[in-house]
Amino acid sequence: MTALLRYQAALLLRSHRWLPPLLLYGGSMAVGVQSGQPVLDCAGWAAATLLPVTAWLVRVCVTNEPSAARDCTAAAAGPWRVHLAAVAVALGAALLLAAAGTGIVAAVGDPHTADRRTVVPMGSATAAGLVCAAACALLGTAVGALCNRPLLRSTAWAVPATLLATVAVLFAGASPANAAVTGLVTGSRTGVVHVPLLPLAAAAALAAGAVAVACALAARRT
């Protein structure tokens, strides 16, 4: 598995296909995270942005190998392990972005509530932002795993499905991502910081389920 992760990471890194999702992340951060804005609002925005970016990274990683090369790797290690490694590398990259994004938010955000009257403790705000970003990365992974190969093989289905699923997961009331981001934005009004651990756990469970489904089907549909 380590060898597969290293191989997939090398593929991602050298392919430069991480650049468009990174630009999306950077562009969105430039719009939503500006110096002097309330830190929790910024953290919520950064986390929400990470969801589509992660789904895109998963798409990049699971489609990175041409099919002939994928067959060789799949024979050597088993198709589900190859798929798992690809998804795991995408999630790893997204978590790096989560950490970097949280760092930027902590650096430029204003540690006050939206009405600038109450002080928001920077430490717990950063922790809440990081946990929220991790939850969004996990849900983005789930979306990416379900909306790409091996479940949806054609680009014509995969890309619109990823978009729709991203919107649904960000805005549906029952979604852990929605709960986590809403928690941050509400905290920015009230000054009470909630670290969204429950949404994180739910997101992890959903991601594990989605990735398990995708990996189980990796050998069935090639």
Added chain:
Amino acid sequence: MRLTGVGRRYGPGGPWILRDLDLDIPGGTLLRVEGANGSGKSTLLRLLAGIDAPSAGRITGRPRTAYVPERFPAALPMTAGAYLTHLGRVHGLGRAAASRGAREWLERFGAGAYAGTPLSELSKGTSQKVAVAQGLMGTPGLLVLDEAWTGLDRASRGVLDAAVRERVAGGARVVFVDHDPGRLAGEPCAVLRLGNHSARPAFEDAARSARQPTMHIVVEPPPGAVLPAGLPGVPEPLSDGAIRLTVARPRTDDTLRILLAAQPPWHIRSVTEAPHP
């Protein structure tokens, strides 16, 4: 390695490409898969390699596997050497062994100079050499070659032939499809013929259809003994408990040597020239 009732179709309700395939592939088997276009050769190879899962039945006892596709237009963003080192590690080699194996196999195929060339810049033949090297460097227990010789130059085809013989002699299973009917002729080889319509295999002893003369060696096992690993030929149990091995004539001496050197040694009953078909 055993296939039990294996079938494959794409999508529920689709036509069966392969159906009710029962196959036993013991170690040291060289198996050639034949059939017309669309008879399911590649599908079977993908099932054997574990790239694809059967829709029905099961495959058990698959050893560490390597697969070589017919075409390897792998536009991967790395050099041939880096790719092979990565794949060597995926095949279970350590870091040093993987990078040494990458270098050695490229050199064996006369492509040592391309170790530092990006895969996207390689010619078709050199790409194919990389694909073949990938399949061989992990010394797999099952090697699946889907027309792997296509696109290789004559010298490299010879290197691949020799590597296949080496792997079979080492007790590995090698399953291949190739358009050249003379491929690996002289090597004792089982043939699985896939029919276009019935999709039921005819398993025949192919050593007889090979060009070189073949020999029958009838041996009697000592009590409780199993056939030594790495024995060439296709074993065939006879009714009285003896086993008949059909081997290419050049391999007769090797076969006898292995049998006599086994502990406890096997009794050789007869060595006769096999009748021509």
